[in-house]
Structures are given as C-alpha cells and as structure tokens.
Amino acid sequence: MINEENGSSETRSAVRSGPSRRSVLATGAAATALSGFPYISRGRAAQTLKFWQFYAPGGGVATQDKWFEDVVKGWNDTHDAKVELVYVPNNAYMDGTKLPTAFASGAGPDLFIISPGDFLRYYNGGVLLDLTPFMEEAARADFFPSVIANRMVNEKIYGLPYEVEPMAMYYSVEAFAEAGLTEKDVPKTWDELLTVAKKLTNEKRFGVLFETSPGYYQNFTWYPFLWEAGGDFQTADGKSAFNSPATVQALKFWQDAVNMGVAPRKPLGGGGWDAVPNIGSGYCAMQNVGIWAIAQLREGAPNFKYGIFRLPTPPGGKYLTIGGGWAFVANAKGSNPKAAGEFCAWALGSMKPDSVDRIVDWCTKAKSDMPPRKSALEAGKAAFDSGFLKTFTDEIYPGARAEPRMPPPVYKAISDAIQACQLNGQKPEDAAAAASEQIDAFLTNYKGAPIL
Amino acid sequence: MAQVFPKTEGAVEAAPSSPRGFSLSNRTREWIAGYLFVLPDALGLLIFVGGPMLLSLSLGFFSVSGFGEYSFVGLDNYRRMIGDPLFWRSLSVTILYIVLLVPALYVTGLGLALLVQRNTRFNGFVRTMLFVPQTVSLVVVSLVWQVLLVDKIGLLNQFTSWLHLGQYSWLGDPRFALYVVVFISVWFLMGFYMLIFLGGLQDIPKEYYEAARIDGASALQSFLQITLPLLRPTSFFVLLVSTVTAVCGSQTFDLIYVMTRGGPANTTSLAIFYIYQQAFLFNEYGYAAAMASVFVVLLMGLTVLMFMLTRGGRFTYD
Numbered sequence: 001m002i003n004e005e006n007g008s009s010e011t012r013s014a015v016r017s018g019p020s021r022r023s024v025l026a027t028g029a030a031a032t033a034l035s036g037f038p039y040i041s042r043g044r045a046a047q048t049l050k051f052w053q054f055y056a057p058g059g060g061v062a063t064q065d066k067w068f069e070d071v072v073k074g075w076n077d078t079h080d081a082k083v084e085l086v087y088v089p090n091n092a093y094m095d096g097t098k099l100p101t102a103f104a105s106g107a108g109p110d111l112f113i114i115s116p117g118d119f120l121r122y123y124n125g126g127v128l129l130d131l132t133p134f135m136e137e138a139a140r141a142d143f144f145p146s147v148i149a150n151r152m153v154n155e156k157i158y159g160l161p162y163e164v165e166p167m168a169m170y171y172s173v174e175a176f177a178e179a180g181l182t183e184k185d186v187p188k189t190w191d192e193l194l195t196v197a198k199k200l201t202n203e204k205r206f207g208v209l210f211e212t213s214p215g216y217y218q219n220f221t222w223y224p225f226l227w228e229a230g231g232d233f234q235t236a237d238g239k240s241a242f243n244s245p246a247t248v249q250a251l252k253f254w255q256d257a258v259n260m261g262v263a264p265r266k267p268l269g270g271g272g273w274d275a276v277p278n279i280g281s282g283y284c285a286m287q288n289v290g291i292w293a294i295a296q297l298r299e300g301a302p303n304f305k306y307g308i309f310r311l312p313t314p315p316g317g318k319y320l321t322i323g324g325g326w327a328f329v330a331n332a333k334g335s336n337p338k339a340a341g342e343f344c345a346w347a348l349g350s351m352k353p354d355s356v357d358r359i360v361d362w363c364t365k366a367k368s369d370m371p372p373r374k375s376a377l378e379a380g381k382a383a384f385d386s387g388f389l390k391t392f393t394d395e396i397y398p399g400a401r402a403e404p405r406m407p408p409p410v411y412k413a414i415s416d417a418i419q420a421c422q423l424n425g426q427k428p429e430d431a432a433a434a435a436s437e438q439i440d441a442f443l444t445n446y447k448g449a450p451i452l
Numbered sequence: 453m454a455q456v457f458p459k460t461e462g463a464v465e466a467a468p469s470s471p472r473g474f475s476l477s478n479r480t481r482e483w484i485a486g487y488l489f490v491l492p493d494a495l496g497l498l499i500f501v502g503g504p505m506l507l508s509l510s511l512g513f514f515s516v517s518g519f520g521e522y523s524f525v526g527l528d529n530y531r532r533m534i535g536d537p538l539f540w541r542s543l544s545v546t547i548l549y550i551v552l553l554v555p556a557l558y559v560t561g562l563g564l565a566l567l568v569q570r571n572t573r574f575n576g577f578v579r580t581m582l583f584v585p586q587t588v589s590l591v592v593v594s595l596v597w598q599v600l601l602v603d604k605i606g607l608l609n610q611f612t613s614w615l616h617l618g619q620y621s622w623l624g625d626p627r628f629a630l631y632v633v634v635f636i637s638v639w640f641l642m643g644f645y646m647l648i649f650l651g652g653l654q655d656i657p658k659e660y661y662e663a664a665r666i667d668g669a670s671a672l673q674s675f676l677q678i679t680l681p682l683l684r685p686t687s688f689f690v691l692l693v694s695t696v697t698a699v700c701g702s703q704t705f706d707l708i709y710v711m712t713r714g715g716p717a718n719t720t721s722l723a724i725f726y727i728y729q730q731a732f733l734f735n736e737y738g739y740a741a742a743m744a745s746v747f748v749v750l751l752m753g754l755t756v757l758m759f760m761l762t763r764g765g766r767f768t769y770d
Contacts, residue, residue, distance in 0.1 A: 097732045104518045125519030204605055214715040264603045265624025408734035424626045424717035
C-alpha cells in the first residue's frame with residue numbers, strides 16, 4: 001500500500017503514470033484554442049478557398065469527379081492561394097438550404113457554381129464578383145454572345161460557363177420499331193409529336209415525357225415551346241408579355257399531352273431530367289431532355305438504342321431550343337475574392353490552351369455537352385463532329401437561346417401557370433392572364449439587374 | 453412530564469447551525485435543487501427554442517435579402533400575406549391535412565393498440581412491425597412509396613388494373629395527391645400513436661373490465677363506458693401532439709419535399725413547405741418568418757382552445 005502522505009516524488013510519479021489533470025486541461029485548452037474557436041478557424045480557413053459544387057470529391061460520376069479534381073490540382077500546383085473542393089449533394093445544392101443559409105450567415109463559399117435560373121438571386125444579393133478584370137479581351141470575345149449574355153450585367157461578366165446544355169427530344173428505337181414507326185416518322189411539329197406519342201403509348205409505356213415536378217427545371221424545359229410559338233416574358237418597355245396567344249398555345253400543348261394520356265403526370269427516378277429510369281427503362285418512348293442524357297445513357301443504359309431529334313415546332317413557328325448550363329462564380333464577399341476571381345479566369349476564361357482544353361474535356365469526356373466558347377468548339381471539333389454530339393452541333397445547338405434569368409417571383413408565377421394547365425386542367429387563357437398580372441405587379445417595383 | 457409543543461413549519465425547517473455560520477433551510481435547499489435540476493432543460497429551451505422564436509418573430513418585421521441586408525418594413529410582410537393567394541392556398545391545404553390526418557391517426561393508433569394490447573409473442577411481433585416505419589428515414593419512405601405509386605407500372609396501378617378499376621396518377625393528379633400524402637403519413641406515424649395508446653390502455657385497471665363482464669356488459673359497452681372515458685388524458689395528448697405534427701412534423705415537410713414538391717399545381721403545398729420555399733428558394737426570409745409567426749400563433753391558439761375545452765386534458769367539468 002502506498003502512503004500518499006509520506007511517499008516520495010518518485011513514488012507519486014510512479015502511481016500517476018498517466019497524464020495529470022493539469023496536463024489534460026492544458027492540452028484540451030490548447031486544442032480548443034487551435035481548432036475550436038471560430039475566428040481562429042476562420043483565419044486558417046482563409047488560406048484555402050472553398051469551392052462548393054455537386055461533382056467532387058466523391059461525386060457519383062467518376063469522370064466528372066476527376067475533371068474537378070484535376071482542375072483544382074492544376075491550380076494548386078502553380079498558385080499560392082489553394083482551392084479545396086467541397087462536395088454538396090445535388091438535391092441539397094439545387095433546392096436545398098445549404099447554399100442560402102451559408103450566405104445568410106455570412107459564411108458563403110469563395111467559389112461555387114450557379115445556373116442562369118439562379119443568377120439574379122445571387123447577383124441582386126451582391127455576392128457575385130465581377131470577373132471581367134481577370135480576363136483578357138480575346139477570352140471575353142471567345143464566349144458565344146448568346147451563352148455569356150445571361151451571366152453579364154452592364155457589360156461585366158459575373159459567371160464563366162463551362163458547358164451549354166441544349167434541350168432536345170430523345171426516342172427509343174425499339175419502341176418505334178414495336179409501333180411500326182421508323183426514323184422517317186420522327187415528329188417535326190407539335191401535332192405530329194402528339195400523334196406519334198399516341199401510337200407509342202401502351203399499357204406499360206407513355207408515348208412522350210415532359211417534366212411535371214414544379215421547379216426551375218420544369219420552367220427551363222417549357223420556355224423553348226413558348227419561344228417557338230413566338231412568345232416571350234417581357235415587352236421592350238419592361239412590362240409582362242406573358243399574356244399572349246403564344247403562351248396559351250405552349251401551355252395547351254403540354255396540357256393536351258397529359259389529357260390525351262400520352263404523357264405521364266409523374267416521371268420516374270429523379271424527374272424529367274433523368275433519362276435512364278425514364279426512356280432508358282422503357283417508361284416512355286420519347287423524352288424531352290437535354291444533351292447530358294447522352295452521358296447518362298452511356299453510363300446507365302449502355303445497350304439502350306436511341307435517337308435524338310430537335311424540338312418540334314408549332315404551326316407557323318420557328319425552331320428554337322434552350323441552352324442551359326452551369327458556370328463558375330466567385331464570392332465578392334469571400335475570404336480572398338481576388339484569388340477566387342483569378343481561379344475562375346485561369347480555369348475557364350483564359351486563351352491559354354489549358355483553359356480551352358478543360359472545356360473540351362468536360363464537354364466530350366466528363367460529360368456530353370456543347371462548349372460555351374468558340375475556341376473550344378474548334379479545338380474539340382473531332383469529338384463534336386461525331387456520334388450524337390454531331391446531331392447537337394449541326395441541328396440542335398444552332399437554335400439554342402440562352403436560359404432566361406428571372407427573379408423568383410416571376411419564375412413562380414410562370415411555374416404556377418404551367419402546373420395549373422398541365423396537371424390541374426385550368427384554361428390556358430386564364431392561367432396566362434393570372435401569371436401575367438402577377439409578373440406585372442412584381443415588375444412595377446423591381447429594381448434588380450435586367451431580366452433576360 | 454415534558455411539554456409537547458405542536459410541530460410547526462418553522463421547527464421542521466430549522467437546520468443545525470453550520471460551523472461556518474451560513475445555513476440554508478431544507479425548503480430553500482430543495483427549492484434550489486429543484487431549479488438546478490430544471491436549469492439545463494430551461495436553458496436549452498431558452499437558447500434553442502425561445503431565442504430562435506423571438507428572432508423569427510423579429511425577422512417578420514424586416515425585409516431580409518438573405519445576403520446580409522435587413523430593412524425594417526413594419527407590417528408589410530403581414531399585409532403581403534393577406535394578398536398572397538398562395539399563402540391562403542397553403543393555409544387551406546394545411547387545414548385539410550390536419551382535418552384528415554388527426555382523426556385518422558387517432559382511429560388507427562387506438563384501433564391497433566386495442567388489437568395488439570394482449571401480451572402474446574405474436575402481438576409483440578406485430579407491434580414491432582407496426583413501429584418499424586418510424587425507424588426508417590422519411591426520404592427512403594418517400595422514395596419507396598413513389599415507386600409503388602408510379603403511373604402505369606406502379607404496384608398499386610397494376611393491382612387496380614387487375615381489378616379492372618383503371619389506372620391513376622396517385623401523386624400527379626390533384627384529385628388524389630394530398631389524400632395519398634395523408635395516407636402515407638398515417639402509415640408512417642400510426643405505430644408511434646399505437647404505442648402511446650398501449651401505455652394508456654395498460655393504466656386502466658383490469659378489475660373494471662371484470663366487474664363490467666360480471667354485470668353482463670358487452671365488449672362494445674366496456675369500450676364505450678370504460679376504455680374511452682379512462683383514455684381521455686391519453687386521447688388529449690394524442691390529439692394535441694398529432695395536430696402539432698400535422699402542421700410542422702418532419703413527415704409534413706419531408707414527404708412533400710421528396711414526393712411532390714408542393715405539386716401538382718400547389719395541391720400539396722402545405723404551409724411549412726411554402727414557408728421553406730419563400731425562405732430558401734426565394735430568399736424572402738422576412739416574409740417566411742412572418743408566415744411562420746402567424747402559424748405559431750394559430751397553433752398556440754388551437755392548443756389553448758384544446759386545453760380550455762378539456763380542462764388541461766383532465767376532462768373534469770364539475
């Protein structure tokens with residue numbers, strides 16, 4: 001038995017072989033000071049630029065994950081200010097709370113990606129950095145005007161796109177054959193589309209699929225039909241142009257597809273953008289989906305035989321499609337906006353071959369997209385002139401109009417009109433008038449960047 | 453003979469004097485101990501519930517961009533609410549959801565509890581099975597139901613086709629979507645309410661039923677005259693909690709978010725989902741906070757009314 005009262009210091013140290021209470025407290029305090037206090041953590045974090053997106057590290061598609069990793073590695077190997085990829089799952093990124101709450105709490109990422117549909121929300125919030133000073137004139141001119149327009153305000157560029165995603169129609173070769181149809185029967189007009197869809201519809205399959213879930217994506221897919229019919233959102237004097245015969249025509253087209261029973265009210269999988277569980281699984285014979293479906297089907301349904309055709313037109317209408325796509329943007333209120341701006345320009349907005357090749361690689365290897373830059377279209381000519389990408393290059397992309405950017409209340413008014421007609425049987429005339437009234441009410445007091 | 457003094461409160465509280473000259477009466481010590489026990493919970497409520505509620509109430513008087521800009525707008529957000537058809541739409545959808553969900557949960561919870569109240573091995577298994585949905589993520593629940601209910605090829609549509617009843621878009625047709633969401637909510641929650649009712653049923657003395665049986669009471673009479681009256685406090689709890697759950701329970705948001713996104717045509721746009729849209733998709737934090745405040749007030753009003761009507765769940769009117 002050890003007598004604490006009389007034990008020597010050696011004896012005490014032998015008994016207390018583990019760390020003393022004081023040392024534990026001191027270590028804990030030091031650890032807390034180094035890693036726990038937010039301000040110190042923030043100071044350390046300021047060394048690294050956080051890049052939020054939904055591809056890497058650990059994203060679902062290996063080629064896209066690798067592309068992002070390579071871009072960041074290329075930058076980090078040659079620059080002092082480092083960039084770190086932060087993966088945010090797709091659903092949490094697009095419609096979730098992560099990005100909005102980060103900005104609301106003043107902790108938004110230094111770099112992130114946005115689509116044109118979300119541009120005004122962030123631009124009007126004052127968090128988008130002007131990237132123009134970081135770019136050379138030749139690179140600015142290298143972007144297709146129709147693609148860069150919706151990322152610009154007052155001649156300044158606030159986002160650098162790395163892809164253009166035009167919408168098209170996909171069809172199942174097998175379903176066509178089953179219904180006794182051939183490539184010659186590919187519909188060219190809206191009426192033909194509904195007729196063909198009826199022939200393709202059976203007990204287990206819908207003839208055609210349009211998006212039905214309310215949201216930015218559904219609006220995005222409906223806009224080209226409005227344009228093809230000659231409609232638009234705003235008049236030249238900034239008033240709503242939504243209450244028009246063209247709007248009624250486009251709303252009625254989607255309504256007819258559902259009412260005739262040739263289009264589903266609910267798509268499978270993630271929704272109308274998801275090709276594999278819909279056209280790839282035989283749930284529908286034709287699907288309105290974008291260029292990215294080539295990569296989806298290549299990965300998820302490699303044996304599926306399909307064809308692609310451009311959006312049909314209404315009587316007397318002109319072919320048009322929509323070119324969506326995402327862009328790199330930098331946070332003007334981030335920890336190091338200058339470095340973030342330089343990163344964007346270095347990655348996607350420089351005339352150096354690396355920058356151009358990055359876009360070619362993304363559009364032809366990591367994904368299946370059209371390039372937003374003339375030089376990239378030229379550099380990747382071999383790939384863009386082969387396979388399904390050639391169909392897009394030659395037939396679909398030339399008719400692409402930039403995805404509109406609009407503030408949330410305008411988007412919501414249009415979304416409600418689409419939903420009411422497509423799924424709730426409302427008269428298109430009434431829906432167009434109601435939405436137009438709401439848009440006008442909003443535009444009266446709107447003071448943000450122009451809606452395009 | 454020693455004089456017997458009446459035992460007074462003061463005498464009981466008298467504590468032996470402390471050698472340090474500082475003493476607390478037993479009552480004071482108990483008082484302090486009681487509050488110390490409550491303190492962690494009270495602090496938690498104050499910081500994590502009271503604080504945000506107060507902040508949310510305050511935000512309702514501001515226009516908030518979501519990017520650090522606040523401007524005081526007084527009652528503008530509340531005025532806007534009055535003229536916003538989607539707010540009224542979400543309110544009416546929420547009321548319908550409550551009206552359908554609360555009685556359905558009461559009936560299924562109590563019914564299942566009565567069916568499985570006897571302690572047999574089989575009943576134990578059934579109870580577990582009925583509670584299993586509670587252990588599964590609501591996102592998974594939503595995805596599974598989506599597959600079951602999908603147009604044309606979903607299991608339910610195959611079944612209705614087999615019965616020659618036709619095919620329906622259960623989640624894509626405004627006539628059905630909300631009812632389907634209610635059905636899935638009931639399926640998900642009924643196991644939980646069954647457990648609460650089981651607890652209530654076990655508190656009812658068996659002697660009452662034996663006496664009733666001897667007196668010749670039927671099963672229905674026993675249920676109406678013994679079970680239901682003695683389950684009043686449990687019933688009150690179930691009705692209160694299920695009403696709150698119907699307005700702001702996790703299933704209210706998650707099922708809608710994954711399965712319908714408020715569609716088709718806003719027919720499943722419950723208040724909590726519309727508030728979410730305004731806050732996180734449209735960056736209208738001030739407006740969303742004002743709507744949240746209105747719903748909190750409505751819910752509190754409903755709760756107070758229920759407390760008043762039932763005398764705090766005791767149902768004692770004399």
